[in-house]
Amino acid sequence: MHPSLTDTPTPRRAATVHFPGEPGYDAARTPWNLAVDQRPAAVAVPRSVAEVIDVVTAAVARGLRIAPQSTGHGAAALGEQPLDDVMLLRLDELTGVEVDAEAHVARVLGGTLWQDVVAAAAAHGLTAAHGSAGDVAVAGYVLGGGLSFYGREHGLASSHLRAVELVTADGTLVRATADEHADLFWAVKGGGGNFGVVVAMEIALLPIADVVAGMLLWDLSRAEEVTRTWAEWTAELPESVTTSLRYMRFPPLPELPPFLSGRSLVVIDGAVLEDDDRAAELLAPLRALAPEMDTFSRIPAAGLLAVHMDPPAPVPSVSDHAILRELPPAAIGALLAVAGPGVETPLMFAELRHLGGALARPQDAALDRLDGEYALYAIAVAPTPEIAAIGTAATSEVVAALRPWSTTRTYLNFVDRSVDVATGFDAAAWDRLGEIRRSVDPAGVWVAAHPVGAR
Ligand SMILES: Cc1cc2nc3c(=O)[nH]c(=O)nc-3n(C[C@H](O)[C@H](O)[C@H](O)COP(=O)(O)OP(=O)(O)OC[C@H]3O[C@@H](n4cnc5c(N)ncnc54)[C@H](O)[C@@H]3O)c2cc1C
Structure with missing residues (x-):
């Protein structure tokens, strides 16, 4: 792999730095999750690796700690920490992708979004283990593991990482x-x-040019039978299929398509890495439930970024999460009782992502696998602090209802509030992470969304 992106000589100039009260500070500190009011001591926006090094060196010399942030999709957990002595280091201006089509490797700069990597890879008939949203950054997603609709066959995105370049606390x-x-x-x-x-x-790329992917959609009144069928179906599936099931509630908004506007729905979406006949055979039990809409078909791999219908622009939101061991009928009953049809709730989504397969097989990594059958993720829109409090309670209620079937572990990419970060790892990995952190960052310069080994 030729390292030209970071080796390209760039004119030595200073990164833009915004301080409180100055024009530009508010725009620069605003994360993707608009519910988070992060107020750091300064915001730096470097455009080159040289500028990152200068910013880190200058911040450390002034006694500031540093919080790297690419998009702010994961800003909620960071925003719960005190940031008065922290420089926010935004990577939005340090972006770029190069694809080595022969080696099946993409080299991406620190703040690059998945949608740019997927587009560049698609030009060579390749794709990547991206998540459901194209505007999530590669860095934060892979640093947290990375759960994709290719996951049950190809594992966590971090298992496709081939090299990382970091600026450490000593510059x-x-x-x-x-x-x-x-x-x-x-x-x-x-x-x-x-x-x-x-x-x-x-990042190693996947040799996938097209994929059977899409969604099946029913009115939420069908939630019980659809969820029961999906639970039985997922228990028998080959690893080639990765899907999610969501209860979704949309306000009546003119910008939404009519099939979503003002509707409460149950939606199953994802990918089937099989030929068309086998995919149709695997999807048959779901199609037998006569969905109102069925978009599953063979599409260019880049189209997988659209199937989950993640918001196309920043949204204020709160969420809660758990990993489930199993989804027996009693657990489905508990989910229906807090998020099903007829329930008055501020939830926007209550989502289950199917895990297992290669996601459960150990790799040599701090997060070696996801142990559990389903990842639960409940989200509410939070345009004001008051509504955020109501949404936080509703998302917590979903997690509490499913507690009897939950593991004690969490998947930190889905954790948007302060939790015991040790729950993201097994005990040995947690200890080793602490040792590595203390050896590369003895002064505790880095402020991460999910801190490990902090002083
Ligand atoms: C709409 C939506 C859809 C999502 N879909 C998925 C999904 O399908 N699968 C999945 O696994 N997750 C998913 N997530 C969760 C997402 O992966 C995490 O929020 C992730 O942390 C986002 O990374 P980011 O860099 O975009 O966000 P940021 O908030 O910028 O980063 C989160 C944290 O990562 C670290 N970080 C980010 N960039 C850097 C960097 N360049 N250097 C050092 N540290 C850095 C920092 O600690 C930072 O606080 C989704 C989130 C949202 C909001």
């Missing part, structure tokens, strides 16, 4: 791979933004 640019700085490489695969500013990642 050094370090390249970590399975062979160089192997401890650091292990730590960034799930251990979050606790070790430095990621300025580049090299």
